[in-house]
Amino acid sequence: MLDNQNLSGKKVLVRVDFNVPLDNQLHVTDDTRIRGALPTITELLERGAKVILMSHLGRPLKDLDENGKIKFKYSLKNIVPAIEQLTHHKIEFRTTPLDGEEPFRINDDPNTITLLENTRFYKGEEKGDTKLAEKMSTLAEYYINDAFGAAHREHASTATIARFFDSTHKSFGHLMDKEVSNISKMMDHPARPFCAIVGGAKVSDKIALLDNLLNQVDIILIGGGMAFTFIKGNGGSIGNSLCELDKTDMAIELLKRAKEKGVEIILPIDVRIAETFSNDAASDIVNSDNIPDGWSGLDIGPKTIQLFDSYIQRAKTILWNGPAGVFEFPNFAHGTFAMAQSVAKATSTGAFSIIGGGDSVAAINQAGLEDRVSFVSTGGGAMLEMIEGKVLPGIAAMKSEI
Numbered sequence: 001m002l003d004n005q006n007l008s009g010k011k012v013l014v015r016v017d018f019n020v021p022l023d024n025q026l027h028v029t030d031d032t033r034i035r036g037a038l039p040t041i042t043e044l045l046e047r048g049a050k051v052i053l054m055s056h057l058g059r060p061l062k063d064l065d066e067n068g069k070i071k072f073k074y075s076l077k078n079i080v081p082a083i084e085q086l087t088h089h090k091i092e093f094r095t096t097p098l099d100g101e102e103p104f105r106i107n108d109d110p111n112t113i114t115l116l117e118n119t120r121f122y123k124g125e126e127k128g129d130t131k132l133a134e135k136m137s138t139l140a141e142y143y144i145n146d147a148f149g150a151a152h153r154e155h156a157s158t159a160t161i162a163r164f165f166d167s168t169h170k171s172f173g174h175l176m177d178k179e180v181s182n183i184s185k186m187m188d189h190p191a192r193p194f195c196a197i198v199g200g201a202k203v204s205d206k207i208a209l210l211d212n213l214l215n216q217v218d219i220i221l222i223g224g225g226m227a228f229t230f231i232k233g234n235g236g237s238i239g240n241s242l243c244e245l246d247k248t249d250m251a252i253e254l255l256k257r258a259k260e261k262g263v264e265i266i267l268p269i270d271v272r273i274a275e276t277f278s279n280d281a282a283s284d285i286v287n288s289d290n291i292p293d294g295w296s297g298l299d300i301g302p303k304t305i306q307l308f309d310s311y312i313q314r315a316k317t318i319l320w321n322g323p324a325g326v327f328e329f330p331n332f333a334h335g336t337f338a339m340a341q342s343v344a345k346a347t348s349t350g351a352f353s354i355i356g357g358g359d360s361v362a363a364i365n366q367a368g369l370e371d372r373v374s375f376v377s378t379g380g381g382a383m384l385e386m387i388e389g390k391v392l393p394g395i396a397a398m399k400s401e402i
Helices: 032-046 076-087 130-137 160-164 174-188 203-213 227-233 245-261 302-313 334-348 358-366 380-387 393-399
Strands: 011-015 050-054 090-094 112-116 142-145 170-172 194-198 219-222 264-266 270-274 283-287 296-300 317-321 352-355
Touching: 011 032, 032 050, 032 076, 032 174, 076 090, 076 112, 130 160, 142 160, 160 393, 170 174, 170 393, 174 352, 174 380, 194 203, 194 302, 203 245, 203 317, 203 380, 219 302, 227 245, 245 264, 264 302, 270 302, 296 302, 296 334, 302 334, 317 334, 317 380, 334 352, 334 358, 352 358
Parallel strands: 011 050, 011 142, 050 112, 090 112, 142 170, 194 219, 194 317, 219 264, 317 352
Antiparallel strands: 270 283, 270 296
């Protein structure tokens, strides 16, 4: 990372991904992404650099208040306490360094880190605006992109800005390096069998991922609400379960192509159903293709957990993206936590495992198993697009100059 560069006293602008979840009191509930940036921040401080952090948080311009103003919940000021606790450094929060008339100056105290306000407060950010990116580039002598979670966006602070720095003044951070190398290892030279666990609500959200996985993996285990689109397409009775009726033909076509390619797609054989969409709803266990009218499948059942585990334990490479059920309801999170336990167990016997996607990462963390899998990706969307074979703008821009 900026090898052979003397960074003592130099300003280094680091694009991090601190797009973290906040509770109703605006406290950080999952600091995975902040912790992921610590190696880069720590090294820069040890090398005497003046560290300036910038990140986005949510989509503030698409959720304005009744007066057309940005809501305070999107301010990065809310995460200052979490950053200070993890870095053990004072954070100086700066609101509008690009709009002010005064020249931008940062605190000379070596124990202080500067944090800029949410990059998405600027209208040009998501448009990849060149003028905004150029202004950002004037804040520091060096630029580091350590925001893998935003690498799939052609935004001013993640892609356009990189073109204003030559190759000796820009670099990936440690997190970005780890993300790219681990995902590349999984996709380019996987040990086999290669098993993908794919969950979530909709088939349509994962169609590109599933398409590409058919050319990569040996086994796909499908959980979550998306499983019912496949089950319905196969003629099963799914009650009121989530289903994309207009995607059943697509699901059946995926199953057909998988068979032609010799890829096993395994669907749930039993599910935990609920009478209403509630954590405290009356529940039961039934076969996945025989759900009564008025009931919905909210989690995989015990037979499916056992079946999925049997495939996971013989896998040598494992990708997990998406929950097995309605993970936000504790009574219907059993399947997702079971997957976490299963992946950790397989990893302990030599499998290479990568976890990516908000609920999957949350499950691993809540289960206390994040240190028992090979790698936890901080970039759900970016990870998926990289697996889908797409070029990530935030990575490509680091190799070019304006």
